[in-house]
Amino acid sequence: MIIVAVLSIIFYLLSLYRGFLIYPGFLLQVAYMLIRGIQLERLPLVGPHDTLFFLSSSLVAFAIPFMFSINDERQFVGSVSVIASVFAIFSLLSRPHNIPLPPVLRTYWFELHVGLSFFSYALFGIAAVLGFLYIRNKDQETEILQYKAVLIGYCMFSLSMIFGGIWAYLAWGTYWLWTPKELWTTILWIFYSLYLHARLRKEWMGMPSVVLGIIGFAVTLFTYLGVSLLMKSSHTF
């Protein structure tokens, strides 16, 4: 089965030369997750192996609609492919979580919470890529696309936090816990709230908001990987 995942990475890297090869790469990633899901009889969304792979495929899935709107498609596809490959490689280096889920994780709230979180992380990643392309090309259309990616990502992230709160209340009796992960999730949410508010002001439109969109993905990665790996919390891997 691992060959399917490896092939997807190869296709992503080949898409640096022929952009359309990103599609078979994506289909192979979906196939890998489907096979894993069927084997585990659940959505494969637990542990760094599954979540990094899911993030990698989400990044490509959300990049596809942007590919039809962006002027510099080649650069965009290349950047997304490289990031998706890096996440997929790190995923394959992590040990898969194959044991059955504890009863508390077998709920749609968990799947909604985690799925939407990674969709939003992927969109924040796309926003960062678009930010770099804007710095390179100074194309106004790219800045607008970055704003759209952040807006959709923010919406999904907010939904993920709300669903997470409802689930936490049903599972543990509180919708909020004082842990570094919850604080960083709030930091990430405040950061993108700041981006969306700042962009309403003329002096923040263009380069300043684009830079914020790039920094945001660094905050996203720390919230996802840094806090989970370095700090003790309810979300530790």
Next chain:
Amino acid sequence: MLCPAYISVKINMFKKLLAFFFSLRTAIWLLLALLFMLLFGSLIMPARPEFSSLNSMPLFDWLGENKAGITWWLYGSILLLSLLTANTLLCSIESLIRKQQSKKWLLIISPQIIHIGFLFMLLAHLLSSTGSFRGNTVAYEGSALALPNNLAVAIKDITVELSPSGYVSDWAVNIEYLSDGKGIKEDYLKPNSPSFYKGLGIYLKDIRPYPVKTVLLEVSREPGAVWALIGGLLFMLGTVTLMILKIKKESSS
């Protein structure tokens, strides 16, 4: 009698204060400051053992018991959130008044719905930070726990299912609420399905099938939960609406 120059200075100060709270720039700087305050908190929290008790008691009670050396970022966050609340309220009112003639009412109202949702969530945290309650206890089949208001809860039956590899795959606990020793309501605790009665929630935190079926129960009261849910739903409604409208607007412009 007050001199006119003094009154003029006071009026100017009041105008400046209002301008400060009506400003979007203020919101941006407050969000930035709050972000850094929480960042400091996330670094202090794992390093100090005092924070281990923060999740088991109301925030304001915990703040009263701990030194400012480790709690300053929480006080700072509360102050910034208070300022942000005033700023959100005033900006929303001002925006509604200024744009009341606009025909794009959904585009005008949806950010305000998001703001109201945010304020409800803050209210929820305020209520939970003052009036929440949490208590843990170990219970067995046949045992009973005392609850406030002359109530008790009896553990009638504990069912644990194990997978072939020995993991707990499912569980259910049959409980009965008692008033003066008489049964008044029967209920089940299941994964992600606690039992609620008269403002109290009963949760199963841990279960041991051997040597005797044992459960760790938590009795809790979270007065902010309903407000958090209302706030969350409003926030969700406003965000999704605004996202659709803004993307349409950006695509057509």
